[in-house]
Amino acid sequence: xxxRGWLQGSHGVLNASNSGKAxxxxxxxxxxxxxxxxxxxxxxxxxxxxxxxxxxxxxQTFYTVKIRGxxxxxxxxxxxxxxxxxxxxRARHLQCLPGLGR
Numbered sequence: 334x335x336x337r338g339w340l341q342g343s344h345g346v347l348n349a350s351n352s353g354k355a356x357x358x359x360x361x362x363x364x365x366x367x368x369x370x371x372x373x374x375x376x377x378x379x380x381x382x383x384x385x386x387x388x389x390x391x392x393q394t395f396y397t398v399k400i401r402g403x404x405x406x407x408x409x410x411x412x413x414x415x416x417x418x419x420x421x422x423r424a425r426h427l428q429c430l431p432g433l434g435r
Contacts, residue, residue, distance in 0.1 A: 357388075357414060357415055358414060358415040359378075360377075361373045361374055362418060363418070369405060371400060372405040375398060376418055377409070377418045380394065380409050380416055380418075381416065384411070384416075390412065391412070392411045393410050394408070394409045405420055405421070405422060
């Protein structure tokens with residue numbers, strides 16, 4: 334899925350609440366790269382809008398965002414109580430790949 338045109342949005346949300354009900358945590362795993370951090374924040378916001386607080390667990394979704402002329406692929410993994418976003422901007426450690434366990 335390709336998502337574009339989110340650059341005018343805010344820098345993302347850390348916690349989303351639903352008026353006292355159980356809420357999902359939005360976790361941004363990109364700390365070092367400012368473009369990756371912005372891309373993850375925008376994709377987390379959009380993913381939460383699409384799936385709400387209770388998306389299908391252990392589902393991986395990939396988004397491609399264009400920020401300042403640079404295409405960034407972001408992986409969202411649905412966990413039981415959180416959505417975890419990781420920007421695919423450099424090589425990954427083999428231990429961190431799904432299915433290999435850590």
